[in-house]
Amino acid sequence: MNEKVFRDPVHNYITVNHPVIYDLINSKEFQRLRRVKQVSTTVFTFHGAEHSRFSHCLGVYEIARRVTEIFDAKFPEIWDSNENLLTMVAALLHDVGHGAYSHTFEKLFDTDHEAITQEIITSPDTEVNAILRRVSPDFPEKVASVINHTYHNKQVVQLISSQIDCDRMDYLLRDSYYSGARYGQFDLTRILRVIRPTADGIVFEYNGMHAVEDYIVSRFQMYMQVYFHPASRAMEVLLQNLLKRAKYLYHIDSHFFEKTSPNLIPFLANQASLADYLSLDDGVMNTYFQAWMAAEDDILADLASRFVNRKVFKSVTFEEESRKDLSHLVELVKSVGFDPDYYTGIHVNFDLPYDIYRPEKKEPRTEINMIQKDGSVVELSTISPIVKTLTGTIYGDRRFYFPKEMLSDDDLFAHTKKEFMSYISNDHFVSPN
Amino acid sequence: MNEKVFRDPVHNYITVNHPVIYDLINSKEFQRLRRVKQVSTTVFTFHGAEHSRFSHCLGVYEIARRVTEIFDAKFPEIWDSNENLLTMVAALLHDVGHGAYSHTFEKLFDTDHEAITQEIITSPDTEVNAILRRVSPDFPEKVASVINHTYHNKQVVQLISSQIDCDRMDYLLRDSYYSGARYGQFDLTRILRVIRPTADGIVFEYNGMHAVEDYIVSRFQMYMQVYFHPASRAMEVLLQNLLKRAKYLYHIDSHFFEKTSPNLIPFLANQASLADYLSLDDGVMNTYFQAWMAAEDDILADLASRFVNRKVFKSVTFEEESRKDLSHLVELVKSVGFDPDYYTGIHVNFDLPYDIYRPEKKEPRTEINMIQKDGSVVELSTISPIVKTLTGTIYGDRRFYFPKEMLSDDDLFAHTKKEFMSYISNDHFVSPN
Amino acid sequence: MNEKVFRDPVHNYITVNHPVIYDLINSKEFQRLRRVKQVSTTVFTFHGAEHSRFSHCLGVYEIARRVTEIFDAKFPEIWDSNENLLTMVAALLHDVGHGAYSHTFEKLFDTDHEAITQEIITSPDTEVNAILRRVSPDFPEKVASVINHTYHNKQVVQLISSQIDCDRMDYLLRDSYYSGARYGQFDLTRILRVIRPTADGIVFEYNGMHAVEDYIVSRFQMYMQVYFHPASRAMEVLLQNLLKRAKYLYHIDSHFFEKTSPNLIPFLANQASLADYLSLDDGVMNTYFQAWMAAEDDILADLASRFVNRKVFKSVTFEEESRKDLSHLVELVKSVGFDPDYYTGIHVNFDLPYDIYRPEKKEPRTEINMIQKDGSVVELSTISPIVKTLTGTIYGDRRFYFPKEMLSDDDLFAHTKKEFMSYISNDHFVSPN
């Protein structure tokens, strides 16, 4: 086929040389990703981060394509070029099952975007599957096995999913570019220069250590600065409470939801199919929330309005050992008239920036290895003190969310609110004892 | 108030020092802009350009804020600092009336986003209006008058709307940044260094000529390369035909639309209010189109599906004098079974990159003047040969759109399609005579 | 050989795969380019533009390398891969004969950097030549013939030297990057996507027209804004006058120059060899100028000091028809005590941004052609109105330079200086009649 290109602000050009890739991009399941934002509620804090999963998936594909091109040219004896298409397809489709506000949605409706990704790939009902079957009857299963880490060739698996994979590399660069928070920038070109296949996976040349280290630090900083931003998590808590209220009300008045939010019914009724899932996207969900703003139920209407119009909850951090004392705050929120089930929330965010391989763990991580001139390998954290610090330790915080109204003491409830505020110092919850 | 900042990938930081600005940003009418894409169908060609009018409006505000800050510091005797807030507010709100797929929507439903912008500002029913009235009772009208060019102070008017205004400067930089098509980049910092108020408007220092010239060329190139891209216009033609079909069907079967697309009814029924307009956004419209894919009407269902899944029409350019001969193509499209009312379209896109002031015209343009050391001014095109070329001349093309199916001659209709293709050379329509 | 890379801020990495290239870079004639600035006196205006011809030559090579890689992959039937090395070598060495302050130096000492480039390549005394002869005995001559445009394969010649060649593409990007004047940025990646070899040269795909247009405009703007900057030309005039004075004095007192500036003697004595030429660089020349600051001759000492310490002359533009009237200004400069032979100067700078092929000209230009889908070509200016404007027309200005002292009227000569200033309006010379 004639080479096709997509202009991309992150990778400049995304190049497509294979008709299977081109057709997958044009499939309806993949086009749907245009209607799902990559960073969900983060866009409420970083207004620039309006990019979709469509852009991200193209980017992951492009990185995978470049890697296979490099492996073909530089390591023909250890990299099997027959894996090129599989690698690129898996990269392109690794997130095809993501839906609207996936994270929160999954918690409330017990869906799983990874399982759905595999279903889209293997179900005979999808356009994606039909395209993949053109390659070979078992190709859909092979793609799915790469994504669920069971494929025999660990080189391919690690390119798609490991502590330094095409997915993470694209989302750091992309979320950074779009949000304007530059922390996520790292030297992709250098990493592509030092990446190498080995018999049982992927390694990096020793002299590329600082580029890999920088990538780990970039990822850490994006988590701390962008993904864990308190305001975005406030919107997540709000969304969670909103959907919880909807679930509760559905059992009382299903008619309202049938009228205002038809595609959500299968989920409220707990009997959703793949097609039902694919019928939802950010726009559909937001359309429903806008309709809910006119609900008779005050809580549903108010929460919907807060979400649609971005009225964020406020928050304080707290220590695990003070968790039980949050009941004081909850009581105070309640005493000024807010139902704490829907107007407060706890949001705990921790990330393990990097870890070595720990076979005793349920899902042991593939560690990052650096290869020396004589062929021996050393694990990254043994040569980078910075990475060592980030190894095996989780970073993040716990936050208690509540209505902003609790912080203005100019009304009837001034006394209560003053008490509320007395528990807060430097945005941190100070336990009464 | 405490200074607030928004991280922005184009301007780095957007700074808010005035509570009126902060409250306007948080108003529901302004938050709605998060749900309206800045470049409408262009995102179907440049997938990265997923930014909203919200981001753009913040950007226009930020440029205006910087200009007023500079004018305050450098030209206190000729710039009235009392105009600062008015300028910033007008910049922020200049596009607040934009809706989903505005361009196409306006053609079909006879709305006007500029009129709606003014209505949002002056109607006592909006949050925006209530915030503006806090400044002074006549402030909303003042803001509206800046936007409709009738405000007495031409400095302010020209900053918001002229051939080199804050609006255009932001959208060039932003659309360029997000699309990845670098043509729109120009030297904003230098332009801010040479911009100056005069008694009756805005001028630029003579030695900044090349920066202004570069801005004009950037704008020209963005139109030619990005805004007029044939594939985006294909989506616009498709959308137009889709909405045309919906209007037609509504008079036959209103029930279907009441069920699938309630917020569109007032427009289909031709009796829409401001609130109706504000209830629409990209997500709502797309939700409706997705529902229409299941319509009984084959044309509506097919066009909706083509739009949702991005199946673009193909096109050829044509000369005005060959327009009448397009009937040959239309006939051929019809003869293979497509209703040409809905499966073909003409899209004419021309832009006048720059013009001098021509008082005889209906809407004469404010020309760009450069001020010399001795205070005399010269009009830009008299000193820039490149701008001279772009002055008073429209650039663009005319395209005839048709289904992609017309270009594959491997079916029953091979003969017809071959005839169709015989009219095309280098993507241009060759008139049969 | 193992691939070697050089980190480069403009092209990210410069990749070397061929030992001949690597050895050429390490030759002493090529390393010498580290000591010669790329933009000569421009750095006195744009302080950031401190890069050397070494960096530029590596950049030209890198662009050439990418082009040959693309031609190999995409056009094997029309591009002969045996030309790869020749193309890359010619790109690398095209400027190897440049010396310190080449432009001015050549005028004063009648040298010619292009002739010297060829001499370095073909003389058996250079390291460069020895390396080239390893390829084949006639390889040095082949390289030289590419550089002097006589090589039979016009594809190679045009890549190295034409209106859109690797040389120009690198210097625009590089001078722009280092100076901070962004005008020189254009879309190199896109140009590399649309460049194609044909039977008799190089063309560009039709749909890349705007990228090529943008390159032409970028080049035009860099000339107008950076290369023709009045302050840089002031330093050139100063340098010219300084060297003129040295030549004059050498015939009176050669001893002073033998002591202070040994490597310049062969030039002052008009009997320089290639080795003499190669012994000069920016540092050597500046060392001499610093020594001249202590000369007994007041004019030499003063001009040297002005140059070393960057005391720029001031200037006015003038029209060709007023040239004769400049004598008025010269007289006034003289009457306050400056020898006008050394304290005034005329600097005329014009550039022809683009031209079509004009066989009647002495050195007709190779026009830029765009190839259409059906294989027919059209010349660039026929489809780009902007390029049309820049075609066959020279742009620039004429300036008369004089000591800054003429503009301060607070001394004994106040009356004379006031008269001097009366001839100037908006930095332009106003002829007395």
Next chain:
Amino acid sequence: MNEKVFRDPVHNYITVNHPVIYDLINSKEFQRLRRVKQVSTTVFTFHGAEHSRFSHCLGVYEIARRVTEIFDAKFPEIWDSNENLLTMVAALLHDVGHGAYSHTFEKLFDTDHEAITQEIITSPDTEVNAILRRVSPDFPEKVASVINHTYHNKQVVQLISSQIDCDRMDYLLRDSYYSGARYGQFDLTRILRVIRPTADGIVFEYNGMHAVEDYIVSRFQMYMQVYFHPASRAMEVLLQNLLKRAKYLYHIDSHFFEKTSPNLIPFLANQASLADYLSLDDGVMNTYFQAWMAAEDDILADLASRFVNRKVFKSVTFEEESRKDLSHLVELVKSVGFDPDYYTGIHVNFDLPYDIYRPEKKEPRTEINMIQKDGSVVELSTISPIVKTLTGTIYGDRRFYFPKEMLSDDDLFAHTKKEFMSYISNDHFVSPN
């Protein structure tokens, strides 16, 4: 005065509003900095890093100017605007005493660029001093006291010299921009948003922690990746040996040096004045080295030629405990005919990325403090685990340098060289026991 601007690729524009600053920039001592490279021998590895100390000093000034502007606007009650000029002048002049290849030069000739900086400022013989005295008679002393840390106002001192000062911020950004090694990029704008004066120094707002952390990591990475690069240090060792040889020979044959390198004589003779020092720059030194290539002394001529033509020594890392065993290598170098005094060298490079205040140390560091909402401060490493890792620990390596010839075993000395190589594994020295 009229605002003057310098186009700068790192800070976009450098703005000068005060005549003292403008005149200092135009002084001959400051213009001299154009002829001294910022990164000395690093440019032999990162060819793009050709920028001078002139550019860097302008950049440090610009950051200081922005800080004072911000402090004036935001903290008028705690920042004394009378300190603005002093701060900007100290920033501009902090490196004015740097000379050619300072580091190496100082070691060999016992000069001290910091002492010379102060001498230039306070000596009545300099243009710089004359300009400063225009402000007030004691202004030169005040400027010098800021630079030597004795000035009473610690706010000013810390802006010029501390673990996060204007100097470091500019050199990281600038060396990164010019070298193309992106590691040095950090978010200057954000740091300028969170920097604050306190009663006794400078602090940063707590919520800017990650920006400061990122700056510390960037600095660490620039040291590891760029400043400590083995090839640059090879050139430093070479230069050191070259100058050592010159010193040795001067006492035998002073005439040769008087003829070839007059400005170096005072240093060889150990009686240099400030004027002597200022007469040296990179160009002068390189001119001398080029002259030395024709010396009769083989070692001087060869080392000069290696330096001028960039023939780098090779190296191995070694552990402190193996240092004594390097004698084996030295012997082998000697046995193939190289004088080890001039053809080998040890280069130890360690940096302490960050430290807390340790009053027991000779030169205790000013720690970086973050201020919380309630006004209390916390030291950076207590809240950033990454910074904690870099606190109080030195990073770097020890290298043994030797001629590249030791690594090619294809000659008479093959046996010796094989033995030499047997001590090396993964570029590391393996001690024989």
